[in-house]
Amino acid sequence: MGERxxxxxxxxxxxxxxxxxxxxxxxxxxxxxxxxxxRFAVRVKGDGLKKRGIHSGDILVVNTDAEPRTGKxxxxxxxxxxxxxxxxxxxxxxxxxxxxxAPQPVADDTEVWAMIAALVRTDV
Amino acid sequence: xxxxxxxxxxxVSCERAFDPTLAGKPIIVLSxxxxxxxxxxxxxxxxxxKMGEVWHLSKRRPEFRGIIAKSSNYALYGDMSRRVYEVLxxxxxxxxxxSIDEMFLGLTEFARTDYCRRVRDQVRRVxxxxxxxxIGPTKTLAKLANRRAKKVVAMEGVCxxxxxxxxxxxxxxxxxxxxxxxxxxxQAKLNNxxxxxxxxxxxxxxASVRELMTVTGQRTHAELNGVSCMPLxxxxxxRKTVSVTRMFxxxxxxxxxxxxxxxxxxxxxxxxxxxxxxxxxxxxxxFHTSPHAPEPFFNAQRSFEIEPTNDSFAIIRHAVTAxxxxxxxxxxxxxxxxxxxxxxxxxxxxxxLLPTRDPERSEKLMATLDGLNSRFGRGTIRPxxxxxKTAWGTRANNKSPAYTTKLADLMVVHAL
Numbered sequence: 417m418g419e420r421x422x423x424x425x426x427x428x429x430x431x432x433x434x435x436x437x438x439x440x441x442x443x444x445x446x447x448x449x450x451x452x453x454x455r456f457a458v459r460v461k462g463d464g465l466k467k468r469g470i471h472s473g474d475i476l477v478v479n480t481d482a483e484p485r486t487g488k489x490x491x492x493x494x495x496x497x498x499x500x501x502x503x504x505x506x507x508x509x510x511x512x513x514x515x516x517x518a519p520q521p522v523a524d525d526t527e528v529w530a531m532i533a534a535l536v537r538t539d540v
Numbered sequence: 541x542x543x544x545x546x547x548x549x550x551x552v553s554c555e556r557a558f559d560p561t562l563a564g565k566p567i568i569v570l571s572x573x574x575x576x577x578x579x580x581x582x583x584x585x586x587x588x589x590k591m592g593e594v595w596h597l598s599k600r601r602p603e604f605r606g607i608i609a610k611s612s613n614y615a616l617y618g619d620m621s622r623r624v625y626e627v628l629x630x631x632x633x634x635x636x637x638x639s640i641d642e643m644f645l646g647l648t649e650f651a652r653t654d655y656c657r658r659v660r661d662q663v664r665r666v667x668x669x670x671x672x673x674x675i676g677p678t679k680t681l682a683k684l685a686n687r688r689a690k691k692v693v694a695m696e697g698v699c700x701x702x703x704x705x706x707x708x709x710x711x712x713x714x715x716x717x718x719x720x721x722x723x724x725x726x727q728a729k730l731n732n733x734x735x736x737x738x739x740x741x742x743x744x745x746x747a748s749v750r751e752l753m754t755v756t757g758q759r760t761h762a763e764l765n766g767v768s769c770m771p772l773x774x775x776x777x778x779r780k781t782v783s784v785t786r787m788f789x790x791x792x793x794x795x796x797x798x799x800x801x802x803x804x805x806x807x808x809x810x811x812x813x814x815x816x817x818x819x820x821x822x823x824x825x826x827f828h829t830s831p832h833a834p835e836p837f838f839n840a841q842r843s844f845e846i847e848p849t850n851d852s853f854a855i856i857r858h859a860v861t862a863x864x865x866x867x868x869x870x871x872x873x874x875x876x877x878x879x880x881x882x883x884x885x886x887x888x889x890x891x892x893l894l895p896t897r898d899p900e901r902s903e904k905l906m907a908t909l910d911g912l913n914s915r916f917g918r919g920t921i922r923p924x925x926x927x928x929k930t931a932w933g934t935r936a937n938n939k940s941p942a943y944t945t946k947l948a949d950l951m952v953v954h955a956l
Contacts, residue, residue, distance in 0.1 A: 453623035454666045456943075457950050464955035475950065481666045491953050493560035500955040516956040527560075529668075 464515030478530035543645035550641035557668035680763035785877025
Protein backbone atom coordinates (compact mmCIF):
# COMPACT_ATOMS: atom_id res chain seq x y z
CA MET A 417 0.00 0.00 0.00
CA GLY A 418 1.32 3.42 -0.95
CA GLU A 419 1.61 6.47 1.26
CA ARG A 420 -1.88 7.53 0.42
CA UNK A 421 -5.02 6.01 -1.03
CA UNK A 422 -5.05 6.54 -4.81
CA UNK A 423 -7.96 5.05 -6.72
CA UNK A 424 -7.41 6.49 -10.20
CA UNK A 425 -9.01 9.81 -9.34
CA UNK A 426 -6.86 12.11 -7.30
CA UNK A 427 -3.81 12.90 -9.46
CA UNK A 428 -1.24 15.61 -8.69
CA UNK A 429 -0.52 16.96 -12.22
CA UNK A 430 -3.08 16.44 -14.94
CA UNK A 431 -6.60 16.02 -13.65
CA UNK A 432 -7.75 12.43 -14.00
CA UNK A 433 -10.53 12.12 -16.60
CA UNK A 434 -11.75 9.13 -14.57
CA UNK A 435 -12.34 11.05 -11.35
CA UNK A 436 -16.13 11.00 -11.59
CA UNK A 437 -16.23 7.39 -12.73
CA UNK A 438 -14.31 5.57 -10.03
CA UNK A 439 -15.76 2.20 -9.09
CA UNK A 440 -14.62 -0.38 -6.59
CA UNK A 441 -13.57 -3.92 -7.51
CA UNK A 442 -16.45 -6.44 -7.66
CA UNK A 443 -17.69 -7.35 -4.21
CA UNK A 444 -17.72 -11.15 -3.91
CA UNK A 445 -19.35 -10.95 -0.50
CA UNK A 446 -22.31 -9.38 -2.24
CA UNK A 447 -22.39 -11.99 -5.00
CA UNK A 448 -22.27 -14.76 -2.41
CA UNK A 449 -24.80 -12.90 -0.20
CA UNK A 450 -22.49 -13.36 2.77
CA UNK A 451 -24.14 -10.55 4.72
CA UNK A 452 -27.54 -12.25 4.75
CA UNK A 453 -28.38 -13.94 8.05
CA UNK A 454 -28.96 -17.35 6.49
CA ARG A 455 -25.61 -17.48 4.68
CA PHE A 456 -22.61 -19.09 6.37
CA ALA A 457 -19.21 -19.97 4.91
CA VAL A 458 -17.75 -23.36 5.85
CA ARG A 459 -14.53 -25.18 4.93
CA VAL A 460 -14.46 -28.64 3.31
CA LYS A 461 -12.06 -31.26 4.59
CA GLY A 462 -11.72 -34.45 2.59
CA ASP A 463 -12.30 -35.44 -1.02
CA GLY A 464 -15.29 -37.74 -0.51
CA LEU A 465 -17.57 -35.60 -2.67
CA LYS A 466 -15.14 -35.04 -5.55
CA LYS A 467 -17.64 -36.59 -7.95
CA ARG A 468 -19.94 -33.68 -7.07
CA GLY A 469 -17.13 -31.22 -7.82
CA ILE A 470 -16.38 -30.47 -4.16
CA HIS A 471 -12.70 -30.68 -3.20
CA SER A 472 -10.87 -30.65 0.10
CA GLY A 473 -10.04 -27.04 1.05
CA ASP A 474 -12.99 -25.52 -0.80
CA ILE A 475 -15.10 -22.89 0.91
CA LEU A 476 -18.80 -23.63 0.65
CA VAL A 477 -21.37 -20.94 1.15
CA VAL A 478 -24.43 -22.56 2.67
CA ASN A 479 -28.00 -21.45 3.22
CA THR A 480 -29.69 -22.41 6.50
CA ASP A 481 -33.08 -21.21 5.22
CA ALA A 482 -33.25 -23.30 2.00
CA GLU A 483 -35.81 -26.06 1.51
CA PRO A 484 -34.23 -29.52 1.61
CA ARG A 485 -34.30 -31.10 -1.88
CA THR A 486 -33.59 -34.65 -2.86
CA GLY A 487 -30.23 -35.14 -4.57
CA LYS A 488 -28.78 -31.90 -3.16
CA UNK A 489 -25.66 -31.69 -1.02
CA UNK A 490 -26.11 -30.48 2.53
CA UNK A 491 -24.16 -29.86 5.72
CA UNK A 492 -25.43 -32.10 8.50
CA UNK A 493 -24.73 -32.85 12.13
CA UNK A 494 -24.55 -36.65 12.43
CA UNK A 495 -23.82 -38.22 15.83
CA UNK A 496 -21.65 -35.29 16.86
CA UNK A 497 -19.82 -34.93 13.52
CA UNK A 498 -20.17 -32.13 11.00
CA UNK A 499 -20.41 -33.82 7.61
CA UNK A 500 -21.18 -33.16 4.00
CA UNK A 501 -23.84 -35.50 2.67
CA UNK A 502 -26.23 -36.00 -0.20
CA UNK A 503 -29.83 -35.62 0.89
CA UNK A 504 -32.40 -38.02 -0.57
CA UNK A 505 -36.05 -38.68 -0.03
CA UNK A 506 -37.30 -42.24 -0.22
CA UNK A 507 -40.90 -43.21 0.55
CA UNK A 508 -41.54 -39.98 2.42
CA UNK A 509 -38.43 -40.26 4.61
CA UNK A 510 -35.27 -38.20 4.41
CA UNK A 511 -31.87 -39.88 4.26
CA UNK A 512 -28.33 -38.57 4.45
CA UNK A 513 -25.74 -40.31 2.30
CA UNK A 514 -22.27 -39.44 3.53
CA UNK A 515 -19.70 -40.64 1.01
CA UNK A 516 -17.95 -43.00 3.41
CA UNK A 517 -20.72 -44.91 5.08
CA ALA A 518 -24.27 -46.16 4.80
CA PRO A 519 -27.24 -43.80 4.44
CA GLN A 520 -28.57 -42.48 7.74
CA PRO A 521 -32.18 -41.56 8.32
CA VAL A 522 -32.66 -37.95 9.40
CA ALA A 523 -33.67 -38.55 13.02
CA ASP A 524 -33.15 -37.29 16.55
CA ASP A 525 -29.38 -37.17 16.62
CA THR A 526 -28.99 -36.02 13.02
CA GLU A 527 -29.79 -32.56 11.79
CA VAL A 528 -29.72 -30.99 8.35
CA TRP A 529 -27.81 -27.80 9.17
CA ALA A 530 -27.86 -26.06 5.79
CA MET A 531 -28.05 -26.63 2.04
CA ILE A 532 -25.07 -25.82 -0.22
CA ALA A 533 -25.56 -22.62 -2.20
CA ALA A 534 -22.17 -21.69 -3.68
CA LEU A 535 -18.54 -22.77 -3.83
CA VAL A 536 -15.32 -20.78 -3.62
CA ARG A 537 -11.97 -22.28 -4.65
CA THR A 538 -8.77 -20.27 -4.42
CA ASP A 539 -6.14 -22.86 -5.36
CA VAL A 540 -7.24 -23.54 -8.95
CA UNK B 541 -48.34 -4.13 21.18
CA UNK B 542 -44.80 -5.13 22.16
CA UNK B 543 -42.94 -8.38 21.79
CA UNK B 544 -39.72 -9.36 23.50
CA UNK B 545 -37.71 -12.15 21.92
CA UNK B 546 -34.56 -13.39 23.58
CA UNK B 547 -32.06 -16.15 22.97
CA UNK B 548 -32.13 -19.00 25.47
CA UNK B 549 -28.72 -19.13 27.19
CA UNK B 550 -27.58 -17.09 24.21
CA UNK B 551 -23.80 -17.54 24.43
CA VAL B 552 -24.15 -21.28 25.00
CA SER B 553 -26.53 -21.51 22.04
CA CYS B 554 -24.01 -19.68 19.83
CA GLU B 555 -21.35 -22.23 20.80
CA ARG B 556 -23.68 -25.15 20.15
CA ALA B 557 -24.68 -23.79 16.74
CA PHE B 558 -21.29 -24.81 15.33
CA ASP B 559 -20.27 -27.69 17.58
CA PRO B 560 -22.59 -30.71 17.69
CA THR B 561 -20.47 -32.35 20.41
CA LEU B 562 -21.87 -29.78 22.87
CA ALA B 563 -25.49 -30.90 22.43
CA GLY B 564 -27.16 -32.13 25.61
CA LYS B 565 -24.06 -31.55 27.74
CA PRO B 566 -23.58 -29.14 30.65
CA ILE B 567 -21.90 -26.08 29.12
CA ILE B 568 -20.98 -22.75 30.63
CA VAL B 569 -19.40 -19.67 29.07
CA LEU B 570 -16.91 -17.71 31.17
CA SER B 571 -16.47 -13.94 31.39
CA UNK B 572 -13.40 -12.13 30.10
CA UNK B 573 -10.21 -13.69 31.42
CA UNK B 574 -12.06 -16.97 32.12
CA UNK B 575 -13.38 -15.55 35.41
CA UNK B 576 -17.02 -16.23 36.15
CA UNK B 577 -19.87 -18.21 34.57
CA UNK B 578 -21.93 -15.73 32.51
CA UNK B 579 -24.05 -18.21 30.55
CA UNK B 580 -25.17 -21.70 31.50
CA UNK B 581 -26.88 -24.43 29.54
CA UNK B 582 -29.98 -25.99 31.12
CA UNK B 583 -27.84 -29.01 32.06
CA UNK B 584 -25.31 -26.80 33.86
CA UNK B 585 -28.07 -24.97 35.72
CA UNK B 586 -29.46 -28.34 36.80
CA UNK B 587 -26.07 -29.25 38.27
CA UNK B 588 -26.24 -26.11 40.41
CA UNK B 589 -23.84 -23.75 38.64
CA LYS B 590 -24.82 -20.22 39.69
CA MET B 591 -24.74 -17.12 37.51
CA GLY B 592 -21.42 -15.42 38.26
CA GLU B 593 -19.90 -18.57 39.77
CA VAL B 594 -16.14 -17.96 40.11
CA TRP B 595 -14.99 -20.85 38.00
CA HIS B 596 -11.39 -21.34 39.14
CA LEU B 597 -12.72 -21.73 42.70
CA SER B 598 -15.61 -24.04 41.83
CA LYS B 599 -14.43 -26.19 38.95
CA ARG B 600 -12.97 -28.90 41.15
CA ARG B 601 -16.22 -29.59 42.94
CA PRO B 602 -17.10 -33.21 42.16
CA GLU B 603 -20.58 -32.41 40.82
CA PHE B 604 -19.03 -29.96 38.31
CA ARG B 605 -16.58 -32.49 36.87
CA GLY B 606 -18.31 -33.04 33.54
CA ILE B 607 -18.98 -29.37 32.81
CA ILE B 608 -17.44 -27.92 29.67
CA ALA B 609 -16.34 -24.32 30.25
CA LYS B 610 -15.85 -22.17 27.15
CA SER B 611 -14.02 -18.85 27.05
CA SER B 612 -16.21 -16.03 25.79
CA ASN B 613 -16.08 -15.43 22.05
CA TYR B 614 -17.65 -12.03 21.50
CA ALA B 615 -16.78 -11.86 17.80
CA LEU B 616 -19.06 -14.87 17.34
CA TYR B 617 -21.83 -13.72 19.70
CA GLY B 618 -21.94 -10.26 18.12
CA ASP B 619 -22.30 -11.68 14.62
CA MET B 620 -24.98 -14.15 15.71
CA SER B 621 -26.89 -11.33 17.40
CA ARG B 622 -26.76 -9.40 14.11
CA ARG B 623 -28.15 -12.45 12.28
CA VAL B 624 -31.05 -12.79 14.71
CA TYR B 625 -31.79 -9.08 14.28
CA GLU B 626 -31.75 -9.36 10.47
CA VAL B 627 -34.17 -12.30 10.47
CA LEU B 628 -36.52 -10.33 12.73
CA UNK B 629 -36.42 -7.20 10.55
CA UNK B 630 -37.75 -9.34 7.68
CA UNK B 631 -40.80 -10.19 9.81
CA UNK B 632 -41.47 -7.00 11.81
CA UNK B 633 -41.43 -3.34 10.81
CA UNK B 634 -39.84 -2.26 14.04
CA UNK B 635 -37.14 -4.13 15.94
CA UNK B 636 -35.18 -2.62 18.82
CA UNK B 637 -31.96 -4.48 19.65
CA UNK B 638 -32.05 -3.91 23.40
CA SER B 639 -29.09 -6.09 24.30
CA ILE B 640 -26.93 -8.69 22.56
CA ASP B 641 -29.56 -11.35 23.27
CA GLU B 642 -32.90 -9.51 23.55
CA MET B 643 -34.87 -7.52 20.99
CA PHE B 644 -38.12 -5.64 21.43
CA LEU B 645 -40.59 -5.97 18.56
CA GLY B 646 -43.37 -3.70 17.41
CA LEU B 647 -46.34 -6.04 16.85
CA THR B 648 -49.30 -5.34 14.60
CA GLU B 649 -52.68 -6.74 15.60
CA PHE B 650 -52.18 -9.82 13.42
CA ALA B 651 -48.85 -10.76 14.90
CA ARG B 652 -49.79 -12.78 17.95
CA THR B 653 -48.95 -16.21 19.34
CA ASP B 654 -49.09 -18.20 16.09
CA TYR B 655 -47.13 -15.64 14.12
CA CYS B 656 -44.50 -15.33 16.85
CA ARG B 657 -44.21 -19.11 17.06
CA ARG B 658 -43.48 -19.24 13.32
CA VAL B 659 -40.89 -16.48 13.65
CA ARG B 660 -39.32 -18.34 16.54
CA ASP B 661 -39.06 -21.49 14.39
CA GLN B 662 -37.49 -19.46 11.60
CA VAL B 663 -34.92 -17.84 13.91
CA ARG B 664 -34.07 -21.31 15.15
CA ARG B 665 -33.69 -22.75 11.64
CA VAL B 666 -31.72 -19.83 10.20
CA UNK B 667 -29.47 -18.88 13.12
CA UNK B 668 -29.66 -22.09 15.20
CA UNK B 669 -30.54 -20.00 18.25
CA UNK B 670 -33.51 -21.18 20.36
CA UNK B 671 -35.60 -18.28 21.66
CA UNK B 672 -38.65 -17.37 23.71
CA UNK B 673 -41.14 -14.60 22.98
CA UNK B 674 -43.25 -12.55 25.37
CA ILE B 675 -46.14 -10.39 24.15
CA GLY B 676 -47.73 -7.51 26.04
CA PRO B 677 -49.16 -4.00 25.70
CA THR B 678 -46.08 -2.52 27.44
CA LYS B 679 -42.38 -3.36 27.43
CA THR B 680 -42.52 -4.41 31.07
CA LEU B 681 -45.42 -6.81 30.36
CA ALA B 682 -43.72 -8.22 27.26
CA LYS B 683 -40.63 -8.85 29.36
CA LEU B 684 -42.68 -10.50 32.10
CA ALA B 685 -44.48 -12.67 29.53
CA ASN B 686 -41.08 -13.67 28.18
CA ARG B 687 -40.02 -14.85 31.67
CA ARG B 688 -43.15 -16.98 31.82
CA ALA B 689 -42.60 -18.41 28.34
CA LYS B 690 -39.17 -19.55 29.53
CA LYS B 691 -40.48 -21.18 32.65
CA VAL B 692 -43.68 -22.86 31.44
CA VAL B 693 -42.67 -25.49 28.90
CA ALA B 694 -46.25 -26.07 27.73
CA MET B 695 -46.31 -22.58 26.20
CA GLU B 696 -43.91 -23.74 23.50
CA GLY B 697 -41.80 -20.64 23.77
CA VAL B 698 -44.45 -17.95 23.38
CA CYS B 699 -46.49 -16.29 26.14
CA UNK B 700 -49.13 -13.70 25.30
CA UNK B 701 -50.09 -11.13 27.97
CA UNK B 702 -52.04 -8.93 25.56
CA UNK B 703 -55.24 -10.12 27.15
CA UNK B 704 -55.96 -8.73 30.61
CA UNK B 705 -57.50 -11.96 31.96
CA UNK B 706 -54.57 -14.05 30.76
CA UNK B 707 -52.12 -11.95 32.69
CA UNK B 708 -54.19 -11.56 35.88
CA UNK B 709 -54.10 -15.31 36.29
CA UNK B 710 -50.32 -15.47 35.83
CA UNK B 711 -49.68 -12.47 38.12
CA UNK B 712 -51.12 -14.46 40.99
CA UNK B 713 -48.33 -17.06 40.73
CA UNK B 714 -45.36 -14.90 39.75
CA UNK B 715 -42.99 -13.52 42.42
CA UNK B 716 -42.08 -9.81 42.19
CA UNK B 717 -38.44 -10.39 41.35
CA UNK B 718 -39.58 -11.62 37.91
CA UNK B 719 -40.53 -8.02 37.11
CA UNK B 720 -38.06 -6.10 34.97
CA UNK B 721 -36.22 -3.65 37.24
CA UNK B 722 -37.28 -5.14 40.56
CA UNK B 723 -34.76 -7.02 42.62
CA UNK B 724 -32.30 -6.54 45.44
CA UNK B 725 -33.25 -3.53 47.60
CA UNK B 726 -36.69 -2.85 46.10
CA GLN B 727 -37.61 -6.52 46.38
CA ALA B 728 -36.61 -6.59 50.07
CA LYS B 729 -38.59 -3.38 50.70
CA LEU B 730 -41.72 -4.82 49.12
CA ASN B 731 -41.35 -8.16 50.83
CA ASN B 732 -41.14 -6.36 54.18
CA UNK B 733 -44.52 -4.84 53.43
CA UNK B 734 -45.93 -8.28 52.73
CA UNK B 735 -45.89 -7.91 48.95
CA UNK B 736 -44.64 -11.04 47.26
CA UNK B 737 -46.53 -11.57 44.01
CA UNK B 738 -46.84 -9.49 40.87
CA UNK B 739 -50.58 -9.36 41.57
CA UNK B 740 -50.03 -7.74 44.97
CA UNK B 741 -47.56 -5.23 43.56
CA UNK B 742 -49.78 -4.27 40.62
CA UNK B 743 -52.69 -3.65 43.04
CA UNK B 744 -50.78 -1.03 45.08
CA UNK B 745 -51.86 2.58 44.68
CA UNK B 746 -49.55 4.40 42.29
CA ALA B 747 -48.71 7.17 44.78
CA SER B 748 -47.41 4.78 47.42
CA VAL B 749 -45.24 3.02 44.82
CA ARG B 750 -43.69 6.38 44.01
CA GLU B 751 -43.00 7.00 47.67
CA LEU B 752 -41.37 3.60 48.05
CA MET B 753 -39.43 3.30 44.82
CA THR B 754 -39.21 6.73 43.12
CA VAL B 755 -40.34 7.54 39.60
CA THR B 756 -38.68 4.49 38.06
CA GLY B 757 -40.71 2.16 40.27
CA GLN B 758 -43.85 4.10 39.51
CA ARG B 759 -43.21 3.71 35.79
CA THR B 760 -42.74 -0.06 36.19
CA HIS B 761 -45.99 -0.18 38.18
CA ALA B 762 -47.90 1.76 35.49
CA GLU B 763 -46.51 -0.51 32.77
CA LEU B 764 -47.62 -3.60 34.71
CA ASN B 765 -51.12 -2.13 34.71
CA GLY B 766 -51.05 -1.75 30.95
CA VAL B 767 -50.01 1.91 30.64
CA SER B 768 -47.13 2.10 28.20
CA CYS B 769 -44.40 4.52 29.36
CA MET B 770 -41.48 3.26 27.30
CA PRO B 771 -41.71 3.42 23.49
CA LEU B 772 -39.46 1.45 21.15
CA UNK B 773 -36.16 3.29 20.76
CA UNK B 774 -34.52 2.71 17.43
CA UNK B 775 -31.18 4.47 17.91
CA UNK B 776 -28.83 4.12 20.88
CA UNK B 777 -28.32 7.26 22.93
CA UNK B 778 -25.08 9.16 22.54
CA ARG B 779 -22.25 7.51 24.42
CA LYS B 780 -20.92 9.55 27.27
CA THR B 781 -18.07 7.39 28.49
CA VAL B 782 -15.74 4.74 27.18
CA SER B 783 -13.94 2.38 29.48
CA VAL B 784 -11.44 -0.34 28.75
CA THR B 785 -10.50 -2.26 31.86
CA ARG B 786 -9.08 -5.76 32.00
CA MET B 787 -7.90 -8.31 34.50
CA PHE B 788 -4.45 -9.56 33.61
CA UNK B 789 -4.02 -13.17 32.52
CA UNK B 790 -1.28 -13.39 35.15
CA UNK B 791 -0.01 -10.76 37.61
CA UNK B 792 1.98 -7.88 36.10
CA UNK B 793 5.14 -7.02 38.02
CA UNK B 794 7.27 -4.84 35.74
CA UNK B 795 6.72 -1.29 34.50
CA UNK B 796 7.38 -2.43 30.91
CA UNK B 797 4.41 -4.80 31.04
CA UNK B 798 2.21 -2.24 32.79
CA UNK B 799 3.18 0.47 30.31
CA UNK B 800 2.24 -1.79 27.47
CA UNK B 801 -1.08 -2.76 29.04
CA UNK B 802 -1.98 0.89 29.61
CA UNK B 803 -0.96 1.76 26.03
CA UNK B 804 -3.08 -1.09 24.63
CA UNK B 805 -6.13 -0.12 26.69
CA UNK B 806 -5.65 3.55 25.76
CA UNK B 807 -5.41 2.70 22.06
CA UNK B 808 -8.60 0.64 22.26
CA UNK B 809 -10.39 3.43 24.16
CA UNK B 810 -9.30 5.97 21.53
CA UNK B 811 -10.52 3.67 18.76
CA UNK B 812 -13.96 3.33 20.38
CA UNK B 813 -14.12 7.10 20.82
CA UNK B 814 -13.39 7.68 17.13
CA UNK B 815 -15.91 5.08 16.06
CA UNK B 816 -18.68 7.25 17.50
CA UNK B 817 -17.15 10.52 16.23
CA UNK B 818 -16.47 11.66 19.75
CA UNK B 819 -13.53 13.28 21.49
CA UNK B 820 -12.35 12.78 25.06
CA UNK B 821 -11.83 15.75 27.34
CA UNK B 822 -10.84 13.90 30.50
CA UNK B 823 -9.22 10.65 31.52
CA UNK B 824 -9.01 8.22 34.43
CA UNK B 825 -6.13 5.79 34.72
CA UNK B 826 -6.00 3.08 37.34
CA PHE B 827 -4.32 -0.16 38.28
CA HIS B 828 -4.51 -2.27 41.39
CA THR B 829 -3.30 -5.46 43.06
CA SER B 830 -5.60 -8.35 43.97
CA PRO B 831 -7.97 -7.59 46.85
CA HIS B 832 -7.88 -11.31 47.70
CA ALA B 833 -4.10 -11.63 47.92
CA PRO B 834 -2.37 -12.01 51.31
CA GLU B 835 -0.28 -8.82 50.70
CA PRO B 836 -1.88 -5.44 51.47
CA PHE B 837 -4.10 -4.07 48.71
CA PHE B 838 -2.67 -1.25 46.57
CA ASN B 839 -4.84 0.82 44.29
CA ALA B 840 -3.46 3.64 42.12
CA GLN B 841 -5.87 6.00 40.40
CA ARG B 842 -5.69 9.41 38.73
CA SER B 843 -8.31 11.55 37.01
CA PHE B 844 -7.40 14.60 34.96
CA GLU B 845 -8.56 16.78 32.10
CA ILE B 846 -6.94 16.58 28.68
CA GLU B 847 -6.96 18.67 25.55
CA PRO B 848 -10.00 17.44 23.55
CA THR B 849 -8.80 14.60 21.34
CA ASN B 850 -9.45 11.14 19.99
CA ASP B 851 -5.91 10.61 18.73
CA SER B 852 -4.51 7.24 19.83
CA PHE B 853 -1.01 8.63 20.26
CA ALA B 854 -2.16 11.53 22.46
CA ILE B 855 -4.37 9.29 24.60
CA ILE B 856 -1.62 6.69 24.96
CA ARG B 857 0.85 9.38 25.98
CA HIS B 858 -1.49 10.73 28.68
CA ALA B 859 -2.19 7.24 29.98
CA VAL B 860 1.44 6.20 30.15
CA THR B 861 2.56 9.47 31.78
CA ALA B 862 -0.14 9.20 34.45
CA UNK B 863 0.64 5.51 34.98
CA UNK B 864 4.35 6.18 35.37
CA UNK B 865 3.71 8.82 38.03
CA UNK B 866 1.73 6.33 40.11
CA UNK B 867 3.88 3.25 39.52
CA UNK B 868 5.08 1.43 42.59
CA UNK B 869 7.48 -1.46 41.96
CA UNK B 870 7.62 -4.74 43.84
CA UNK B 871 3.87 -5.43 43.68
CA UNK B 872 1.79 -7.94 41.75
CA UNK B 873 -0.86 -6.05 39.80
CA UNK B 874 -4.09 -7.76 38.86
CA UNK B 875 -6.02 -5.23 36.82
CA UNK B 876 -5.57 -1.98 34.91
CA UNK B 877 -7.95 0.30 33.08
CA UNK B 878 -8.49 3.50 31.16
CA UNK B 879 -11.75 5.42 31.40
CA UNK B 880 -12.65 8.39 29.23
CA UNK B 881 -15.48 9.80 31.35
CA UNK B 882 -16.47 12.95 29.47
CA UNK B 883 -16.99 12.51 25.73
CA UNK B 884 -18.27 15.15 23.34
CA UNK B 885 -19.24 15.04 19.70
CA UNK B 886 -16.12 15.81 17.70
CA UNK B 887 -18.11 18.43 15.77
CA UNK B 888 -19.00 20.49 18.84
CA UNK B 889 -15.93 19.86 20.95
CA UNK B 890 -14.25 22.92 22.39
CA UNK B 891 -11.33 23.85 20.13
CA UNK B 892 -8.10 24.99 21.67
CA LEU B 893 -6.76 28.21 20.27
CA LEU B 894 -3.25 26.84 20.22
CA PRO B 895 -3.56 23.07 19.86
CA THR B 896 -0.42 21.11 20.60
CA ARG B 897 -1.06 18.78 17.65
CA ASP B 898 -2.03 19.46 14.08
CA PRO B 899 -5.69 18.32 14.23
CA GLU B 900 -5.97 17.74 10.50
CA ARG B 901 -2.89 15.60 10.35
CA SER B 902 -4.04 13.63 13.38
CA GLU B 903 -7.47 13.06 11.85
CA LYS B 904 -5.97 11.72 8.61
CA LEU B 905 -3.55 9.44 10.41
CA MET B 906 -6.27 8.03 12.66
CA ALA B 907 -8.60 7.47 9.68
CA THR B 908 -5.84 5.47 7.97
CA LEU B 909 -5.16 3.48 11.14
CA ASP B 910 -8.85 2.60 11.62
CA GLY B 911 -9.27 1.83 7.92
CA LEU B 912 -6.43 -0.66 7.90
CA ASN B 913 -7.49 -2.28 11.15
CA SER B 914 -11.07 -2.70 10.02
CA ARG B 915 -9.94 -4.12 6.69
CA PHE B 916 -7.22 -6.47 7.88
CA GLY B 917 -8.33 -7.13 11.45
CA ARG B 918 -7.86 -5.41 14.77
CA GLY B 919 -4.22 -4.99 15.70
CA THR B 920 -2.87 -5.00 12.11
CA ILE B 921 -1.44 -1.52 12.63
CA ARG B 922 -0.55 -0.71 16.22
CA PRO B 923 0.98 2.39 17.72
CA UNK B 924 4.61 1.71 18.67
CA UNK B 925 5.13 -0.17 21.92
CA UNK B 926 2.15 -2.48 21.65
CA UNK B 927 3.10 -6.06 20.96
CA UNK B 928 0.63 -8.40 19.27
CA LYS B 929 0.85 -11.13 21.94
CA THR B 930 1.73 -10.33 25.48
CA ALA B 931 2.55 -11.99 28.77
CA TRP B 932 -0.20 -10.12 30.58
CA GLY B 933 -2.85 -10.74 27.93
CA THR B 934 -6.31 -11.83 28.86
CA ARG B 935 -6.72 -15.52 29.58
CA ALA B 936 -8.98 -17.37 27.15
CA ASN B 937 -7.98 -20.99 27.35
CA ASN B 938 -10.94 -22.61 25.68
CA LYS B 939 -12.17 -20.16 23.10
CA SER B 940 -14.00 -21.46 20.05
CA PRO B 941 -13.05 -20.23 16.55
CA ALA B 942 -14.55 -17.04 15.12
CA TYR B 943 -16.65 -19.33 12.89
CA THR B 944 -18.59 -16.59 11.14
CA THR B 945 -16.10 -13.74 10.81
CA LYS B 946 -12.64 -15.16 10.00
CA LEU B 947 -11.77 -17.21 6.92
CA ALA B 948 -9.15 -19.14 8.89
CA ASP B 949 -11.77 -20.08 11.49
CA LEU B 950 -14.64 -21.41 9.37
CA MET B 951 -16.56 -24.44 10.59
CA VAL B 952 -14.94 -27.54 9.09
CA VAL B 953 -17.27 -29.89 7.21
CA HIS B 954 -15.98 -33.42 6.72
CA ALA B 955 -16.38 -35.13 3.35
CA LEU B 956 -14.65 -38.41 4.09
